[in-house]
Amino acid sequence: MEKVLASVKIGPSKLEMREFPMPEIDEESALMKMEVAGICGTDVKMFKQPLATGGPVIMGHENIGYIAKAGRKFCERKGVKEGDLVFVEHYVPCFKCEWCHKGEYRHCSATDWRSNPNGRRYGYTTSDNPYHLWGGFAQYTYLPWNAVVHKVPAGVTPELAGIVTPLSNGIEWALFDSQVGYASKVLIQGPGQQGLSQIVACKQAGADLIIVTGTTKDAKRLEIAKVLGADYVIDVQKEDPLARIMDITAGEGVDVSLDCTAGAGTIPVMLGVEALKRKGGTLLIQGEMTDFPNFPIGKITVKYITIKCARGHSYRSCELALQQLASHRFPLELVTTHTFGLNEAEYAIKSVGNEGAKDVIHVSLLPWK
Ligand SMILES: [Zn+2]
Ligand SMILES: [Zn+2]
Numbered sequence: 001m002e003k004v005l006a007s008v009k010i011g012p013s014k015l016e017m018r019e020f021p022m023p024e025i026d027e028e029s030a031l032m033k034m035e036v037a038g039i040c041g042t043d044v045k046m047f048k049q050p051l052a053t054g055g056p057v058i059m060g061h062e063n064i065g066y067i068a069k070a071g072r073k074f075c076e077r078k079g080v081k082e083g084d085l086v087f088v089e090h091y092v093p094c095f096k097c098e099w100c101h102k103g104e105y106r107h108c109s110a111t112d113w114r115s116n117p118n119g120r121r122y123g124y125t126t127s128d129n130p131y132h133l134w135g136g137f138a139q140y141t142y143l144p145w146n147a148v149v150h151k152v153p154a155g156v157t158p159e160l161a162g163i164v165t166p167l168s169n170g171i172e173w174a175l176f177d178s179q180v181g182y183a184s185k186v187l188i189q190g191p192g193q194q195g196l197s198q199i200v201a202c203k204q205a206g207a208d209l210i211i212v213t214g215t216t217k218d219a220k221r222l223e224i225a226k227v228l229g230a231d232y233v234i235d236v237q238k239e240d241p242l243a244r245i246m247d248i249t250a251g252e253g254v255d256v257s258l259d260c261t262a263g264a265g266t267i268p269v270m271l272g273v274e275a276l277k278r279k280g281g282t283l284l285i286q287g288e289m290t291d292f293p294n295f296p297i298g299k300i301t302v303k304y305i306t307i308k309c310a311r312g313h314s315y316r317s318c319e320l321a322l323q324q325l326a327s328h329r330f331p332l333e334l335v336t337t338h339t340f341g342l343n344e345a346e347y348a349i350k351s352v353g354n355e356g357a358k359d360v361i362h363v364s365l366l367p368w369k
Contacts, residue, residue, distance in 0.1 A: 005367075006138035007345040008127060009057045013048050015346050018056075020132040023142045030070035030080075030143040032088060035158035037136030037365040038062030038165055040193065041262035043123075044353035047346075053113060053126045059345070060136025060365065061090035061123025062165040064158045068140065078149045085156075087164050088141070089148040089318060092120035103315030105148055120144075137345050139367050150318050153326035159336050160325055162364045163193065167321035167332075168313035170197035175205050176317065177308040178256045178282045182206035185254040187245060187275050188230075189213045189268040191221035193335055193362040195260035196228055200330045203229035211248060213241050213271075220359045224334050245275045253277040258284045259310070265289050270296065279304045286310045337361045341369035 002022040010016050025031050037060035051057060067084045075081055091105035099107040113119035122141065125134040133142040143149070152161045174180045184207040188195045191214040202210055212230040214222045215237050222233040232248055234241050245254065257272030265288065272283045273296050283305050300307070313321075325332065338360050340348035345365060350356035352363050 004133060004138055004140045005342065006058045006127070006133070006135070007342050008137075009047065009051065009059050012050050013346075017343065018127075020127065020138075022140070023131045023133060025069045025071055027071040027073045028145040030074045030078075030147070031068045032063070032065040032086065032141045032143055033068040034060075034063065034065040034136055034139060034141055034367040035085070036064040036162040037367065038064075038162040039348055039352045039363040039365060040166065041352065043349050045263070046124075047349045051126070052124065053117065055126030055128035057124065058127050058133065058135025058138050059123050059349075060138070061121065062162065063088050063090070063122060063136035063141060064152065064161045064164075065141065070143075074143070074145060077145065078147075080149060080151060085152040085158060085161070087150045087152055087161055087318065087322065088122065088143065089150070089313075089315075090122040090124070091148060091312075092122070092125075092144065092146055093148065095146050105315065106312035137342060137365060137367065139342075148315065150315075150322055153322055155328070156322065156325045159339070159364050160333060161322070163197065163332060163335055163362055164318060164321045164325065165313070166193045166197040166362070167200065167324060168317040169194060169310070170201035171320050171324075172313045172317040173284050173308070173310050174198050174201045174256070174258055176314070177310075178258065178284050180205050180207055180256050183208045184256060185209040185249060185252075185277075187211050187213070187254045187257045187272065188260060189258065189271065190260035190262060190264070191218050191225045191233070192260060192262060194262070195258075196221065196225060196335055196361065198258050198260060199225055199228045199230055200324065200332065204324065204329070209249070209254070211245060211254065217354070221361060224361070227334060228330055228332075241271055242274050254281065256282045256284070259286050262286070263288050266292055273299050273303070273305065276303060276305055280306075282306045282308060284308045284310055335362045336364060339364045339366050339369065341365075342367045
């Protein structure tokens with residue numbers, strides 16, 4: 001019987017190469033030959049944590065590949081055929097609830113591995129489940145009838161398509177959640193793959209001021225931020241970011257503050273609250289902290305600030321991200337900096353966490369490299 005090689009997380013910071021049986025594909029399902037599994041800050045955090053559901057996990061939730069084998073009904077339902085290059089969302093939803101009908105699979109309880117032991121999400125669901133191949137760090141990934149598949153447009157390479165997840169998050173958080181649009185003034189905190197993707201989304205939508213913050217080790221990323229359209233970049237270790245933002249905006253502040261720092265805790269929230277305009281700004285947050293001493297609730301209410309929570313992407317933001325990549329309007333190739341093979345998965349994750357290769361922005365794991 002044919003075997004599929006995968007890198008499997010078997011404990012905190014512990015990966016092992018394992019073989020799985022090639023799944024049987026029926027009328028309703030398909031098999032994707034993996035090309036690129038994108039790695040993000042979430043992988044860095046998840047890698048160190050205990051196994052969330054108890055069983056081993058094939059990591060990899062940002063997956064691009066070719067439809068290698070597909071049942072008749074699967075092809076009919078998804079509008080794909082064997083040989084098509086596709087992006088598969090990591091949510092495997094129920095397709096029955098209201099969230100699913102809106103294309104908001106991220107909120108469907110069938111995808112919530114935290115609260116639902118049968119929840120399906122690529123890169124999170126344990127490989128103990130039937131069909132095993134529930135993650136991108138493998139030669140093949142199993143696609144059931146309810147996988148969410150997007151065709152990658154012609155002219156977009158698998159590696160470029162690998163940044164569709166941060167870019168769709170950028171569109172979701174900046175444009176849909178925070179209403180960035182024509183003439184918006186935006187503060188983006190953190191120049192990683194997520195922050196850089198937000199620049200492109202904001203620029204495309206017509207923002208007329210984009211300020212990006214980073215630290216001294218982000219020097220290279222801040223340079224790329226400028227190439228992608230940032231008007232100003234601030235090294236927060238060299239200058240006072242708030243003073244600089246107020247200087248740039250003539251004391252007016254910004255309309256929107258987006259936290260893309262991946263774990264700087266309360267600092268980006270505090271800076272965002274201060275840097276937003278006098279009344280009515282939007283603060284997009286990523287809550288990693290469990291406690292927030294002296295949370296500035298008074299200032300938030302007085303400044304009439306709206307708080308939005310960063311939470312993945314919708315079907316529409318994925319489609320828009322793919323169109324953006326196909327337009328080649330922005331040199332997003334600058335973001336895809338590193339590729340690694342399956343047996344280098346640990347080093348690849350560490351590199352995203354700044355503990356491996358130098359000057360990393362986006363890392364692609366290529367399971368056939
Ligand atoms: Zn991710
Ligand atoms: Zn649902």
